[in-house]
Amino acid sequence: MSLRLYDTAARAVRDFTPLRAGRASVYVCGLTVQGPPHIGHVRSALAFDVLHRWLAESRYEVTYVRNFTDIDDKILAKAEAHGVPWWAWAYENERAVTRAYDALAVLPPTYEPRATGHIPEMVELMQRLIDRGHAYAVDGDVYFDVRSFPEYGALTGQKLDDLQPAADTETDDRKRDPRDFALWKAHKEGEPETAAWPTPWGAGRPGWHLECSAMVGRYLGSEFDIHGGGLDLRFPHHENEQAQSRAAGDAFARYWLHNGWVTLGGEKMSKSLGNTALVDEVVQRVRPVELRYYLIAPHYRSAIEFTDAALAESAAAYRRIESFVRRAAERVGSGGAAGRVGDAAGARVLCAEFSAALDDDLGTPAAVAVIHEIVRQGNTALSTGDEAAVAGALGSVRAMLGVLGLDPLDPRWSAGGSDERLSQVTDGLVSLALEQRQAARARKDFAAADAIRDQLTSLGVSVEDTPQGPRWELTR
Ligand SMILES: [Zn+2]
Numbered sequence: 001m002s003l004r005l006y007d008t009a010a011r012a013v014r015d016f017t018p019l020r021a022g023r024a025s026v027y028v029c030g031l032t033v034q035g036p037p038h039i040g041h042v043r044s045a046l047a048f049d050v051l052h053r054w055l056a057e058s059r060y061e062v063t064y065v066r067n068f069t070d071i072d073d074k075i076l077a078k079a080e081a082h083g084v085p086w087w088a089w090a091y092e093n094e095r096a097v098t099r100a101y102d103a104l105a106v107l108p109p110t111y112e113p114r115a116t117g118h119i120p121e122m123v124e125l126m127q128r129l130i131d132r133g134h135a136y137a138v139d140g141d142v143y144f145d146v147r148s149f150p151e152y153g154a155l156t157g158q159k160l161d162d163l164q165p166a167a168d169t170e171t172d173d174r175k176r177d178p179r180d181f182a183l184w185k186a187h188k189e190g191e192p193e194t195a196a197w198p199t200p201w202g203a204g205r206p207g208w209h210l211e212c213s214a215m216v217g218r219y220l221g222s223e224f225d226i227h228g229g230g231l232d233l234r235f236p237h238h239e240n241e242q243a244q245s246r247a248a249g250d251a252f253a254r255y256w257l258h259n260g261w262v263t264l265g266g267e268k269m270s271k272s273l274g275n276t277a278l279v280d281e282v283v284q285r286v287r288p289v290e291l292r293y294y295l296i297a298p299h300y301r302s303a304i305e306f307t308d309a310a311l312a313e314s315a316a317a318y319r320r321i322e323s324f325v326r327r328a329a330e331r332v333g334s335g336g337a338a339g340r341v342g343d344a345a346g347a348r349v350l351c352a353e354f355s356a357a358l359d360d361d362l363g364t365p366a367a368v369a370v371i372h373e374i375v376r377q378g379n380t381a382l383s384t385g386d387e388a389a390v391a392g393a394l395g396s397v398r399a400m401l402g403v404l405g406l407d408p409l410d411p412r413w414s415a416g417g418s419d420e421r422l423s424q425v426t427d428g429l430v431s432l433a434l435e436q437r438q439a440a441r442a443r444k445d446f447a448a449a450d451a452i453r454d455q456l457t458s459l460g461v462s463v464e465d466t467p468q469g470p471r472w473e474l475t476r
Contacts (some may be wrong), residue, residue, distance in 0.1 A: 003058060005226070006301060006361045008234060008256040009155050013361055018225050019254060025220045027253070029212055029237070030112070030227035031095035032069040034078055039306065040230075040262035040293065046292065047259035047300035047362075048228045049106045050404065054358050057348070057403050065219045067110040067212065070092050071195060071205055073114050086195055087116075100279040103288045104295075105405045105412060107413035113215045115206055119197045121214035125248055126183050126199070131220050134247040138174045138275050140186025140202030144240065146179050149247045155256065156235045180461035182207035182242050209240035216241075217250065219356065227253035231260055232268065240423045269306065277306055289413045292314040293406055297368045301361075304329040316427075317372070321397065322408040324382070326374045328394040334409050347362045348399040364404070371400050430461055434470050437463075 003016040009047040018024050020309075023284070031041055045066070048259075055062045070090040079089035101108075125185045126142050129135035134148045146152045146160060153160050165178035172178070186204040187196035216224060222245075229238060238256065245252040261268045266277040282291055294314040298304050357366035378393030401407040408414075433452055440448040453463055462475045 003054070003359050004361055005255055005257060009158070009253075014255065016225075018060065019223060022059070022061060024055045024062050024226065025224035026055070026062065026064045026226045026228065027212070027220060027224060028064070028066040028109075028227075029233055030066040030068050031097055032072055032074065032208075033090045033097060034072070034074040034273055036096045037264075037279050037445070038269055038271070039083075039282055040101055040276070041097070042104060042279055043108045043262050043295050043304065044104070044228075044230045044259050045101055046104060046295045048257075050296055050300065050362055050364060051110075051226070051228070053403060053405060057163065057350075058359075062110070063220065064107075064109045064441055065076035065094075065111045065113065065215065067215050068112065068114045069208065069211065070094065070114045072208055076191065076195060083185075086192060087346050096280075101285065103279070104292045105288075107405075111219050113219065115211040115215075116197075118211060118214050118218060119206070121218050122184070122210050123370050125210065125214050125217065125244070126201075127246045129183070129244060132247065132249070134244075135183055136176065137184075139183075139257050140204055141174070141182060142184035142199075142201055143180040144183055144244055144247070145176055145177055146181070146243070147177050149243055151246060153239065155239045155242045158235070158239075164400045179290065181209060181236065184242065194214055197370055198357055209237055210244065212241050213245040213248075213250075214247065216252070222249070222251060223251035226255045226257060228257045228259070231258045234258055254347060257300075259300045261354075262304045262305045262306050266305065282311070286315045287413075288309060289406060289408065290318050293318040296364055296404060296406075299361075299363060299365050317390045318406070321371060321375050321401070321406075325377050325394065325397060325401070325408050327382060328378055328390050329381065329409060332391040332394060334394075334398075348402065349396075351397055352404065354393070354400050354403075358403070367400070367404070371397055374400075430456065430472055434472065437470070 004013050005016050006012070007014045008062050016024075026048070028044070030045075031037065045183055048064075052062060052064050068090075072088065072295065075090050077087050079086040082089060084137065126135060130137065130142075133145070133224045135142055136144075153163060160179070163179055182202050183206075184199065184201070185207055195205050197205060203274055207216075216227075225243075227238070234256075263269060267273055267275055269276050279291075286294070291311075294311055295304065297314065297317075304310075313460065351370055354367050357363040357370065360366070374393050374397050378390060381387075381389035381393060398407050398409065402410070433456060437449045439454040440446070440452065456463055456472070460475050461472050463470050463472045465471075
């Protein structure tokens with residue numbers, strides 16, 4: 001079986017046939033760096049990180065481009081409100097986003113362009129559109145003429161006649177049609193001079209949609225394989241990207257992929273609604289690897305309703321996998337059969353069901369279910385002392401986790417990290433408390449023994465007495 005992807009434009013699952021054999025070119029709309037990232041933001045990066053990793057694992061030479069939008073109305077407004085230059089505000093938040101991506105093991109893109117670094121490409125694209133009769137300049141603004149392009153609406157299956165102008169569009173007599181969208185915005189009185197770039201039609205700054213088409217052209221050429229982004233970007237952003245590129249004579253994207261939202265209280269997580277969970281806050285409650293698991297285990301097209309209970313449950317599921325990997329590695333060693341046993345060319349050997357799941361539109365729920373099943377078998381092998389079976393399960397599980405960026409023995413999740421040190425100290429302190437409890441019981445001071453247990457419980461450490469002695473685990 002080979003890779004099949006749900007193409008939003010075709011509204012169907014299609015076989016992935018790349019433009020050039022053995023190569024895959026991908027463009028994903030990145031973030032507008034107006035504030036620190038919440039988990040809805042990083043879900044998109046993680047969804048396409050799974051695509052990136054699976055294409056690479058499937059032996060494609062991948063060119064992956066994800067941009068930063070570093071100039072727009074919100075950035076200008078927030079920078080002004082905070083009394084800092086817009087570019088300083090954008091850069092500070094770009095760094096926060098990059099830190100979040102790194103913390104969650106999102107592979108770096110091949111190229112990560114910023115909108116403001118591609119003004120000449122945007123001017124060139126606007127000139128082409130004007131020359132072909134698909135755009136017009138008025139008072140320094142440049143608009144795309146939607147009526148000039150019969151295909152407008154094709155990406156989202158809408159007819160121009162059914163489309164209403166966006167609710168926030170001001171009536172503007174200078175536009176040929178109220179649905180015409182801005183490619184370029186003329187510099188306005190009171191806006192910083194540093195946010196105005198010269199063009200043949202006057203100084204100004206890019207409209208949001210234009211930048212992605214310009215950067216695609218710069219890094220991937222006139223036609224490329226996969227365009228990705230969040231579901232909310234389908235319209236108008238992606239419709240507009242496709243219209244302006246195709247009207248300019250470029251074939252543009254061959255497949256469109258859209259990831260689902262993270263919702264909170266049933267609403268899309270968004271800064272404007274104020275219902276966000278910032279990445280920095282969530283990684284205080286679960287480890288980054290657990291947040292990664294939480295966000296990639298559901299299918300990328302489904303919505304994730306964020307709740308504390310679901311986050312805790314997901315983290316517990318990851319810890320079951322991790323616990324097997326650590327115990328098995330202690331028993332049979334983490335090398336050998338573990339993770340890196342490959343075919344003659346050195347590739348990982350993956351469970352057929354796991355590969356089939358990812359080939360089927362990146363079906364991570366089925367892929368993760370395969371991992372849990374092998375973990376169950378591995379745990380049985382651990383309890384029966386079948387070391388060959390333990391080694392086999394460990395190798396298989398680590399290979400699959402490696403593909404998803406979730407191998408707990410990967411040094412990136414532990415090497416010298418404060419988490420590791422902290423968990424050693426926690427282990428030591430809980431063991432010390434349990435020894436004192438045993439000592440209290442031995443001298444028949446049951447009140448003291450119970451008090452120790454109650455205090456551990458109140459700290460989120462549950463204790464279970466077994467014939468081999470007390471066992472404990474973190475319950476939250
Ligand atoms: Zn875009």
